Amino acid sequence: QVQLVESGGGLVQAGGSLRLSCAASGRTLSTDAMGWFRQAPGKEREFVAAISWSRGLTYYADSVKGRFTISRDNAKNTMYLQMNSLKPEDTAVYYCAARNGPRLSGLGESYDYWGQGTQVTVSS
Numbered sequence: 676q677v678q679l680v681e682s683g684g685g686l687v688q689a690g691g692s693l694r695l696s697c698a699a700s701g702r703t704l705s706t707d708a709m710g711w712f713r714q715a716p717g718k719e720r721e722f723v724a725a726i727s728w729s730r731g732l733t734y735y736a737d738s739v740k741g742r743f744t745i746s747r748d749n750a751k752n753t754m755y756l757q758m759n760s761l762k763p764e765d766t767a768v769y770y771c772a773a774r775n776g777p778r779l780s781g782l783g784e785s786y787d788y789w790g791q792g793t794q795v796t797v798s799s
Contacts, residue, residue, distance in 0.1 A: 677701045677788040679771050684793030687761055691797070695756040697771030697790060702752060704729075707777040710786065711745065711756045713767035713795075722781035723769070724756060734779045739765075761797045768792040 683695040695711070710725035724745040725734045733745050744757040754771060772786035780786070 677706055677773050679773060679788055679790035681771050681790045681793040684795045686796045689761060689763055689797055689799050691761050692759045693795060695769055695793060697754040699752050705775050706773050708779050709754050709773045711769060711771055712783055713769045715767040720783050725779040727777055727779055732779060763797045763799045766795060766797050768794050
């Protein structure tokens with residue numbers, strides 16, 4: 676069973692930066708694609724970024740392209756989301772997710788495992 680634990684959320688001023696971490700345990704070679712999603716109060720869950728663990732390929736939502744960077748550390752079995760130039764509209768609970776298979780996806784329903792989430796609040 677894959678378990679995902681997020682950390683690194685917090686309160687930051689607009690224009691600031693945060694780095695989120697997602698520690699993955701129980702991941703196998705088949706659990707190759709991982710991603711970040713977010714959900715703001717009163718809004719639907721939104722795709723942020725995804726990465727192929729084996730190939731390092733990445734995929735971003737247009738709203739974060741150029742500001743956020745997704746990466747992974749194989750030795751630590753940890754995925755990261757570096758968030759720069761943060762805006763108040765980035766405020767949300769951020770979730771990491773993993774899916775069986777290599778294909779990157781922006782669809783939440785295609786992911787099999789989810790973390791509990793970490794709150795990111797950006798003040799104006």
